[in-house]
Amino acid sequence: MKNILKYTFALLAIGFVSCEPEFDKPVTDEGFYSSGTANLSKYVAVGNSLTAGYADGALYITGQENSYPNIMAEQFAFAGGGAFTQPLMSDNIGGLLLNGTPITENRFVLAVGADGKPGPVRLVGTSTTDITNHLSGSFNNMGVPGAKSFHLGAPGYGNVAGVLSGASNPYFVRFASSESATVIGDAVAQNPTFFSLWIGNNDILSYATSGGAGVDQTGNFDPTTYGGNDITDPNVFASVYSQQVEALTSGGAKGVLINIPEVTSIPYFTTVPTNAIPLDAATAGALNAQFAGYNTQILPGLAGMGIITPEEAALRMINFSAGQNFPIMTDDDLTDLTAILQGPPFNLPAPLAMLLGQLRQVKSDDLIVLTASSILGTTPDPNNPQGVIGVSIPLTDQYVLAVSEQARVTAASTAYNTTIQALAGAKGLAYVDAKAALARVANGGIPYDGGVLTSQFVTGGAFSLDGVHPTPRGYAYTANLIIKAINDTYDATIPMVHIGNYATVTLSNN
Numbered sequence: 001m002k003n004i005l006k007y008t009f010a011l012l013a014i015g016f017v018s019c020e021p022e023f024d025k026p027v028t029d030e031g032f033y034s035s036g037t038a039n040l041s042k043y044v045a046v047g048n049s050l051t052a053g054y055a056d057g058a059l060y061i062t063g064q065e066n067s068y069p070n071i072m073a074e075q076f077a078f079a080g081g082g083a084f085t086q087p088l089m090s091d092n093i094g095g096l097l098l099n100g101t102p103i104t105e106n107r108f109v110l111a112v113g114a115d116g117k118p119g120p121v122r123l124v125g126t127s128t129t130d131i132t133n134h135l136s137g138s139f140n141n142m143g144v145p146g147a148k149s150f151h152l153g154a155p156g157y158g159n160v161a162g163v164l165s166g167a168s169n170p171y172f173v174r175f176a177s178s179e180s181a182t183v184i185g186d187a188v189a190q191n192p193t194f195f196s197l198w199i200g201n202n203d204i205l206s207y208a209t210s211g212g213a214g215v216d217q218t219g220n221f222d223p224t225t226y227g228g229n230d231i232t233d234p235n236v237f238a239s240v241y242s243q244q245v246e247a248l249t250s251g252g253a254k255g256v257l258i259n260i261p262e263v264t265s266i267p268y269f270t271t272v273p274t275n276a277i278p279l280d281a282a283t284a285g286a287l288n289a290q291f292a293g294y295n296t297q298i299l300p301g302l303a304g305m306g307i308i309t310p311e312e313a314a315l316r317m318i319n320f321s322a323g324q325n326f327p328i329m330t331d332d333d334l335t336d337l338t339a340i341l342q343g344p345p346f347n348l349p350a351p352l353a354m355l356l357g358q359l360r361q362v363k364s365d366d367l368i369v370l371t372a373s374s375i376l377g378t379t380p381d382p383n384n385p386q387g388v389i390g391v392s393i394p395l396t397d398q399y400v401l402a403v404s405e406q407a408r409v410t411a412a413s414t415a416y417n418t419t420i421q422a423l424a425g426a427k428g429l430a431y432v433d434a435k436a437a438l439a440r441v442a443n444g445g446i447p448y449d450g451g452v453l454t455s456q457f458v459t460g461g462a463f464s465l466d467g468v469h470p471t472p473r474g475y476a477y478t479a480n481l482i483i484k485a486i487n488d489t490y491d492a493t494i495p496m497v498h499i500g501n502y503a504t505v506t507l508s509n510n
Helices: 061-065 068-079 183-188 202-209 234-249 281-304 310-315 338-342 350-356 370-374 403-427 434-442 472-490
Strands: 043-047 108-112 118-122 141-143 194-198 254-258 277-279 323-325 328-330 359-361 430-432 446-448 451-453
Touching: 043 068, 043 183, 043 234, 068 141, 068 194, 068 472, 141 183, 183 234, 194 234, 202 403, 234 254, 234 403, 254 403, 254 472, 277 281, 281 310, 338 350, 403 430, 430 472, 434 472, 451 472
Parallel strands: 043 141, 043 194, 194 254, 254 430
Antiparallel strands: 108 118, 277 323, 328 359, 446 451
């Protein structure tokens, strides 16, 4: 075959622009600024990886130093804010160890590969952050990477004994006050005068990034039965979130609640085009000849027998043409026809029946996930050069977020956001519409004096090399959104930051 795509991170020539200050007033006169009706002397940030400063597929010191809570705390200092501590990692490598054995990977950096093109690679080096080296004291940044909403109130979430089984979280293990502690309990125990709460992203994110490999648990009110990639029931979210807000405000603290962005707007889902397979006319014709019997005999036969609907038969049609093409994929939402195709009247061989059992072609409104870029168009079997992933070998469902799966994510996040906004209003708390903010970044970008912040992978400046978490510049933008909401709600005059003064991606493997 000619012109089969091996997707690479092309067009990633990095151009960094100089940045001018974005605000006329210098942040120098401490007496000029005010916290208004808020008390910023003891700020505690509660959340997940976004709160922790996670970036480039890992947690590391520089990322933590540029977390949005730390950026905010630096600005709070001009208006009466106190010290802000974080459970810093031991290095900038990013991996975690358990008794010397690596349990998470190092961070991504941008490097030039053997093909001469830039792309994300894991940093070479050995982490020195062992989770058995417990950190003493309490920490203002209570962001725990990987935490879902119901994890924040789960006793034992910081117990090292549960790490390998997945019952506990290795990041919380490092700084939990005890083996039976809860994240929200440790936050409240610090008697915060002000707090931020951003949780719920992971309740849908892992389902989305796994291409819908999990289960939509809507209707299941027992989160102890959920899998790691499942969608949290909106009623479960509403219940635990309400309890968390109640706990954080119980001592009179004011705060800010942040809603859940549309995860399908992030580069993880927008970088790889759906029509990612370039074919010449001869190759397209040869492929269509191979699928002719499937299109004209098997699918009409299955529809005629009432096994599938005519609509599903049309969805399963495979057609290639000269130019850019949609890859083929397996779709777990479709009827599994494997056993049927092995029997009469089709009597297909088992391998062929398995191939066609859940086969369809990617549609323009499906989303191909970023990790598919490493395999799309490759030939995994050197003895079979005709076996090309996406052409003659389907992408597995984990690499594609189908329209039906997107709808489940949207329904859940919409319900979560209804809860968050209602509680902010009922409690008189500041509220940040992060969903709308991310939409602006993804659709045209956010201008600042140094350029435009967009969601384009690597070059846009907003997102790190994992395609999910922000860069320092993206976190600075987030901090400004929150500070503005605080100023508006509490009649404060906390200064914002200059977004262009913050970095984007790491350019080398050093």
